[in-house]
Amino acid sequence: MPTTTEFAAGAPLATLAASTEPIIRLHPADDVVIARHQLVAGMRLGDGVTVRGLIPAGHKVAVRAVETGAPLRRYGQIIGFATRAIASGEHVHTHNLAIGSFERDYAFGADIRPTAHIRPPAQFQGIVRSDGRVATRNYIGILTSVNCSATAARAIADHFRRDINPQALADYPNVDGVVALTHGQGCAIDANGEALDVLRRTIGGYARHPNFAAVLIVGLGCETNQIDGLMQGQGLEGGASLKTLTIQSSGGTARTVAAGIEQIKAMLADANQVQRQAVDASHLVIGLQCGGSDGYSGISANPALGAAVDRLVAHGGTGILSETPEIYGAEHLLTRRAVSQAVGEKLIARIRWWEAYCARMDASLDNNPSAGNKAGGLTTILEKSLGAVAKGGTTNLVDVYRYAEHVDARGLVFMDTPGYDPVSATGQVAGGANLICFTTGRGSAYGCAPSPSLKLGTNTALWQRQQEDIDLNCGAVVDGTRSVDELGEEIFRLMLATASGEKSKSELHGYGQNEFVPWQLGAIT
Structure with missing residues (x-):
């Protein structure tokens, strides 16, 4: 089988030829060029290549004849195999090109090189948290343990939407917003399986994210993804900036929403005490x-x-x-x-x-x-x-x-x-x-x-x-x-x-x- 080790794709390109050229040639070993704009039958592309049929912008045109089963290259790399004979100037796409097996030479570390670090580095105006983490935004987040608490979480966040309730955050200009991030999971899955591990890892990562000044986690109460298990498994500790609620313990949806709104209100003053530096x-x-x-x-x-x-x-x-x-x-x-x-x-x-x-x-x-x-x-x-x-x-x-x-x-x-x-x-x-x-x-x-x-x-x-x-x-x-x-x-x-x-x-x-x-x-x- 052919290999693909002779060239490397992905290196920055020099400026391409002017846009008056109808095609883009990426590598001398390529079997195709890319149409810069729509090509029509009879157009001559140079090197004896004449366009056969209509070729849309961004699509490929063969620059040489290719036999059935032969590999085709773009970027100097294999992109597929001809499913039938392809003539020079022909449109190359799903009707005549398909994926196939070929060997890759992984050559671990063959192209590593020292990184030339720039000193002093560039800077931006970030938000530095008390533990040294750096944020680019300053939100309060409402996360859910299960789909069943999504409606309550959205209702809490909606109370603080500037387009619905402009006064809710009027005194907190440094808070970018209150957002509810809900999902469709959290129950009817293996309590000891990979699916729950991935979900908890994801929620835990968001709960710790520096772009959240504070987080409220809302659950139903009987779900597989119990909040206590989530907190323990992810090493999360409750406090002024991390609160939890469950609908069943709070006495229903309306009471949960009201309690959640009060929890967020209590977080706003501290969340607003940030300055970019x-x-x-x-x-x-x-x-x-x-x-x-x-x-x-x-x-x-x-x-x-x-x-x-x-x-x-x-x-x-x-x-x-x-x-x-x-x-x-x-x-x-x-x-x-x-x-x-x-x-x-x-x-x-x-x-x-x-x-x-x-x-x-x-x-x-x-x-x-x-x-x-x-x-x-x-x-x-x-x-x-x-x-x-x-x-x-x-x-x-x-x-x-x-x-x-x-x-x-x-x-x-x-x-x-x-x-x-x-x-x-x-x-x-x-x-x-x-x-x-x-x-x-x-x-x-x-x-x-x-x-x-x-x-x-x-x-x-x-x-x-x-x-x-x-x-x-x-x-x-x-x-x-x-x-x-x-x-x-x-x-x-x-x-x-x-x-x-x-x-x-x-x-x-x-x-x-x-x-x-x-x-x-x-x-x-």
């Missing part, structure tokens, strides 16, 4: 996400975000790459950057878990890309993964974490999560991410209180269509007017500004409460 960028922990990806994601926004992550790491900060099914087929590019074989093998163990998980569920890892991804030009998970890993930049991979596990390393790390964005980002925030950077080519609208989320668009057409949701247009890379490195610097500066309190587009729209989605594992009985 200059702190090093080493306190930034950035969750890296991509959703609604397209054929440009791996060319523009993802590598630009990777260039920003390289800067973040150089300044002492942390980037969390995740979405394990969306690095499948590109994991060998990360193991080469693992600081040790043990770290690399931790990553491969998660890949093997996903392979077994999909086999048990009679599913395929190539269920991803989604319909929207494919409409945008992505064909196989291999292709999507090669573009997705670019978000992690080029620095060393220093550790691998389980879902929602607390991230204590600095540098680029990996957290095992599903590819579904709300579930993935929920795990990252539980692990300590105090900011999310989210690339999108189709137009994702997403937020994740208590951490702000920045949207990075992959193409200028998206920016022109959906500016109200997108914080920065990375389509200038595709247009040939700016380089990946230039945009990486702009993204890094935007990270610092947002961490300092500048609101993201999703925050302005009020996103964040509905996007709390813990990973649900195991049988529901």
Whole structure:
């Protein structure tokens, strides 16, 4: 079987040719080029390539004939295998390209290199908690142990909504809001199983998150996920900034809501006693996400975000790459950057878990890309993964974490999560991410209180269509007017500004409460 060790994807690109060029060529070994705009039959692309048929923007066109069963490369890497003979100039997509097995050379640590740390590091205006943790926002959170207490939790939070009750927080301008993060789990699961462990780890991570000045946990009372067990298992201690309530003990819904409102009122004065101050960028922990990806994601926004992550790491900060099914087929590019074989093998163990998980569920890892991804030009998970890993930049991979596990390393790390964005980002925030950077080519609208989320668009057409949701247009890379490195610097500066309190587009729209989605594992009985 062929191997994919000869080139490395994900390195920042130089400025592309001017937008008058109809295609983007990413690597001399590639069998395909990318359409910068719609191509029509008869167009000549150079090197004797004539377009056969209509090829949408962001999609692939073959630059040489490929036999049935032969591998096709993009970024110099295998993205799939021809399911039938493909002629030069032909559209390459789901009708003639599919995933297949091939060997990866994991070459643990082959590409590690020293990190050139910048001194003094950049700074942002953060909120320093009494125990030294640094926040980028200042919320009060209402968490739930079970779905059954979700309505009560939402009612408590609604009392403090500025758009419903403007006076409720009028005296507390330093409090960003009171948010209820509810979910659909907490009962009918194994009391000693993995599903409950993951849920408790997620809730515990949010309860400890520095972006919460205080937290109220609301339960029903008879659920499997007992609050006492949650508190003990996660090492949480009740006090002025961590309170609990159960509906059954409080005497019903109305009394629970009234009691919860009083608990939050008692927390507000202390929560308001914060002032932002200059702190090093080493306190930034950035969750890296991509959703609604397209054929440009791996060319523009993802590598630009990777260039920003390289800067973040150089300044002492942390980037969390995740979405394990969306690095499948590109994991060998990360193991080469693992600081040790043990770290690399931790990553491969998660890949093997996903392979077994999909086999048990009679599913395929190539269920991803989604319909929207494919409409945008992505064909196989291999292709999507090669573009997705670019978000992690080029620095060393220093550790691998389980879902929602607390991230204590600095540098680029990996957290095992599903590819579904709300579930993935929920795990990252539980692990300590105090900011999310989210690339999108189709137009994702997403937020994740208590951490702000920045949207990075992959193409200028998206920016022109959906500016109200997108914080920065990375389509200038595709247009040939700016380089990946230039945009990486702009993204890094935007990270610092947002961490300092500048609101993201999703925050302005009020996103964040509905996007709390813990990973649900195991049988529901």
